[in-house]
Amino acid sequence: MPAPVLNFWFDFASTYSYLAAMRIGTLAQDAGVRVRFRPFLLGPIFKAQGWNTSPFNLYPAKGRNMWRDLERSCAELKLPFRRPDPFPVSAEQFTGGTRGAGRARSTVG
Numbered sequence: 001m002p003a004p005v006l007n008f009w010f011d012f013a014s015t016y017s018y019l020a021a022m023r024i025g026t027l028a029q030d031a032g033v034r035v036r037f038r039p040f041l042l043g044p045i046f047k048a049q050g051w052n053t054s055p056f057n058l059y060p061a062k063g064r065n066m067w068r069d070l071e072r073s074c075a076e077l078k079l080p081f082r083r084p085d086p087f088p089v090s091a092e093q094f095t096g097g098t099r100g101a102g103r104a105r106s107t108v109g
Helices: 015-031 043-050 060-077 092-098
Strands: 005-012 036-039
Touching: 005 015, 015 036, 015 060
Parallel strands: 005 036
Antiparallel strands: none
16 A cells, blocks of 8 residues: 655745644654655735735834744754844745646655
8 A cells, every 4th residue: 555645835935834844754754654745936916915024024024023933943853043144035036946846746755
């Protein structure tokens, strides 16, 4: 019986996608699960909400909490942390080679 497949939807520039992406391979392998990486862009979703930037910039308290949470989570997981400047970074610069990758069968595990 083939291993179950987990569709992992992520945005290359998402702070919380970073935490998940850095751990998913090992966790999936340990659980006997294959991972199908499914990139997407948050920017168009934000624009559909009428936002021209990240909600972490639009709502300063939310942004401060996110940065603090990310810094603590990275320290706990022993992951490198560097706050991007400017933020948000446009993920489109990273996705040029992945157009259509949502249909790809790239897996880990």
